[in-house]
Amino acid sequence: MKLVSTLFLKIAVILLGLPVLALCIFLVPELANVAAKLLPQFALMKYLVSIVFYASAIPFFFALYQAFKLLRYIDKNEAFSQISVNALKKIKYCAITISGLHLLVLPLFYLFAEMDDAPGVIFVGLVVPFASMVIAVFAAVLQKLLKEAIDIKSENDLTV
Known part of the structure; x- marks a missing residue:
């Protein structure tokens, strides 16, 4: 039963990476072009947006790899x-x-909201940083609980 549940989670981890890979391939260049059109006075804005989004994909895939390793453990x-x-x-x-x-790119969402007169776009820009911080807090809590469980286990092994 345990192997089936971890297999399901491993498949879920892989399936989480596919949409982000598709976004990196198809959406990030479009976002960079939109940023270049929004701020034509800043010629390097296109490259800055691309760098930030691609740079955030690297820790995302590394975290997925760590989750996959955790499932193997x-x-x-x-x-x-x-x-x-x-x-x-x-x-x-x-x-x-x-x-x-992603907080570095948040001013770009503000400019887009001003241009399009859609203030809800700013909240869309806050989704990824907020979700990432929730995951960070959750991982920190799990890390602390696991560390305490390991300490208790090692104390019990020493007393027996």
Whole structure:
């Protein structure tokens, strides 16, 4: 039963990466062109937007890889180990990095909202940083709980 559930989660992790890969291929160049049209006085804006979005894809895929490794540790009955805590710590740092990078692009969402007279666009721009921070907090809580469980387990192993 456990292998089936981790297999489902592994497939889910892979399926999470596919839309982001498609967004990187198809949507990021369009966003860069829109940014260049919004701010024609800043010639390098197109490249800055591309760099920020592609740079945020790197920690995203690294975090997915760490989640995949965490699922492999669960399959091998190594879930309560220091390597699992390290994987959660890396996921936490990746989520914080993604949130920070997307906050850098938030002024661009403001300019787009002003141009299009649609203030809801700013809230759309806040979705990714907010979701990333939720994931970072969740990973930090799991990391702390797992660390405490490992400590309790090692104390019990010493007393027996």
